[in-house]
Amino acid sequence: MKLVDLPEGRLDSYPHELSGGMRQRVVIAMAMALKPSLVVMDEPTTALDVVVQNGIIRKILELQQKFGFSVLFITHDLPLMLEMCDRIGIMYAGRLVEVATKSQLLKAPRHPYTRGLLNSFPSLSGPRTRLTGIPGSPPDLIRPPGGCKFEPRCAHAMSHCRQEEPAMAEDAKGRIACYLYGEEGVYDEVSASSERPR
Numbered sequence: 458m459k460l461v462d463l464p465e466g467r468l469d470s471y472p473h474e475l476s477g478g479m480r481q482r483v484v485i486a487m488a489m490a491l492k493p494s495l496v497v498m499d500e501p502t503t504a505l506d507v508v509v510q511n512g513i514i515r516k517i518l519e520l521q522q523k524f525g526f527s528v529l530f531i532t533h534d535l536p537l538m539l540e541m542c543d544r545i546g547i548m549y550a551g552r553l554v555e556v557a558t559k560s561q562l563l564k565a566p567r568h569p570y571t572r573g574l575l576n577s578f579p580s581l582s583g584p585r586t587r588l589t590g591i592p593g594s595p596p597d598l599i600r601p602p603g604g605c606k607f608e609p610r611c612a613h614a615m616s617h618c619r620q621e622e623p624a625m626a627e628d629a630k631g632r633i634a635c636y637l638y639g640e641e642g643v644y645d646e647v648s649a650s651s652e653r654p655r
Contacts, residue, residue: 461486461516478509482516489520499531514541535574539563547571550596550606552622557631568635569611605636613637 458465461482472480481501488496498517502510518541521528532538538545539559546556547568555568566572573591580586593610596602602609608618618636625634 458486460489460520476509477505478513481505481513485513485516485520489524492524493526495527495529497529497531500533501530502532502534502537510537517541536578547574550598550601552606552634553625553632554607554634555631556633561630565630567630567633567638568607569613569637570607573610 458468463479463482463486467475467479472483475483496517501517502513505513514537517528520526530538530542539562542559544556544558545562546553547562547570548554549568549570555562555566555571557567562571562575566575570591573589576589577591579588591610596606596609602619603621604617604619605611605614605622608614611618615636623634623636625632626638
């Protein structure tokens with residue numbers, strides 16, 4: 458309890474007597490009691506206000522430095538992920554589509570979905586730019602479309618994107634599952650522009 462900055466008097470409290478942030482700290486304390494090498498955190502800051510969220514994230518990073526465990530952080534909050542993660546995996550329709558370091562994703566996101574996600578969040582320090590959303594809707598995962606699951610929403614879709622789902626390929630910049638990249642992992646401007654976008 459001390460490790461996560463909770464007063465000892467709270468040890469006998471019921472969950473309904475604790476705030477959302479305190480409940481998160483209790484769960485973190487329970488995980489730390491097991492001396493883990495990996496902590497999986499699925500949306501650990503959902504429904505918390507920004508101040509409490511910041512405190513939870515700072516505490517996780519502090520404990521990580523102290524005990525040396527790894528964190529698998531699962532979230533929809535891309536700015537938060539960019540703040541605290543070293544490597545990031547972007548998923549679409551339940552499948553990884555891009556894996557890269559934080560700096561690689563910020564400098565040169567490659568998958569069209571990753572670019573769309575990054576373009577939908579405002580920059581706190583850079584110039585003001587118009588935000589753009591990703592057109593269309595996520596696929597029905599009960600009856601998913603054939604081929605690349607992002608193809609119906611992708612401005613760079615080519616005819617073979619509808620036929621077969623791209624395999625995950627690895628290069629010096631990370632891992633990518635997209636037909637826009639050749640075997641060397643380099644964007645093929647000629648082939649992408651030769652096909653008419655949908």
